[in-house]
C-alpha cells in the first residue's frame with residue numbers, strides 16, 4: 533500500500549494546492565469518483581481555535597482538497613462534530629467559524645454540515661449502536677482530513693481517530709463513559725473506523741502538535757509534511773513514526789492492523805513523495821512514557837498513573853464547558869471548580885475543550901521519575 537508523504541513547509545495557498553493535487557493524482561484518486569458524485573470531507577475541528585494553534589486542520593488544506601474535487605466536477609460537502617457541547621449551543625458552529633473552515637466553504641460554495649444537528653441513522657456492530665450522519669453514510673466518497681497530533685489518551689490522533697467527530701455532540705461523552713480504559717476506547721475508535729471506512733485521507737502535518745495534545749496543552753510544531761493515502765492505517769503509522777513512536781506503540785493503528793483494516797508495518801508500506809523529516813521525533817505526551825513500564829507493574833496501576841487534569845482557578849472563567857462535557861460528572865463547584873480525582877477516567881475531554889487553557893495535566897511521580905531517568909522527552 534502506498535502513502536504519499538510530501539515536503540510542504542508552509543500554508544502558501546498555491547504550494548498546498550499543488551502538493552495536494554500531485555499527491556492525489558499519484559494515488560489515481562480521480563478514478564474513485566464519477567462526475568456528479570457526492571464527496572464528504574471530514575476535517576479535524578476539535579474545538580474553536582485559530583488555525584495557528586496547530587490543533588485543527590488548516591483551512592488552506594481544506595480549501596486545496598475541495599478545489600481538487602471541484603475540478604473533478606463532484607459535489608463536495610464538509611461535515612464535523614467538534615469535541616463537546618454546551619446546553620443548547622453547539623461548539624461545532626464556533627469551531628467552523630474560528631478555524632477559518634467556514635469562510636473557505638462559503639468562498640467555494642460548499643455546504644457545511646454540523647453533525648450535531650444532522651439526521652442520523654443507527655449503524656451497529658456486535659458491541660455498539662452508533663448514530664452516524666446520513667449524509668456521511670450516503671456519500672459516494674468519504675475523505676478524512678486529519679491534523680497530525682499527539683494525544684494524551686490514545687497517544688496519537690490522525691486519520692482514524694478523526695472519525696470520532698462523526699458521532700454527534702454529547703453522544704461522544706457517553707462512549708467515553710462506557711470505555712474509560714484507553715485500550716477499550718481505542719477499540720471503539722476502530723469500530724467506528726470499520727463502519728465508516730473512508731476511502732481516502734489527506735493529513736495536514738505542515739504544522740502539527742507535540743507534547744500533551746490534542747488540545748491547547750500541546751504545542752504547535754513545524755513538521756512540514758502533507759500525507760495522503762487510501763490506507764488510513766498505513767498513513768497513520770507513517771505519520772506517528774515521524775512524531776517518534778515505535779511501530780506498535782500506538783493502540784489504534786495496532787488494533788486496526790490486527791483486524792486487517794490496513795497495514796501498520798512500515799517495511800510493508802511504500803512511502804513515496806520524498807519527504808525527509810527535519811528532526812528525529814517530537815515531544816510525546818506524558819502518558820507515552822507508561823509503555824516503558826513492564827506489564828506486571830503497569831496493569832494494576834494503569835489508571836492511577838495517567839496524567840491527572842487540574843483546574844487553574846486564576847484562568848478559569850467558569851464557562852461550564854468542561855462541566856457539561858465531562859463523561860463522569862466529576863467536575864464540581866466548591867468555591868471554584870474542582871475535579872474529583874476518584875471517578876475521573878482521565879479522558880482529558882475537559883482539557884481539550886477549555887477555551888482558556890485553564891486545565892493543565894499533572895504527571896504522576898513515577899512518570900516524572902521515568903522521564904528524568906530516560907531523558908525520553910525534551
Ligand code: SF4
Pocket residue numbers: 843847848849850851852853854855869882885886887888889890891
Ligand atoms: S476550566 Fe475552562 S472549560 Fe472549565 S469552566 Fe473554567 S474556563 Fe470553562
Ligand code: SF4
Pocket residue numbers: 841857858859860861862863871875876877878879880881882883
Ligand atoms: S474531569 Fe476531565 S479527564 Fe476527568 S473524566 Fe471528566 S472530562 Fe475526563
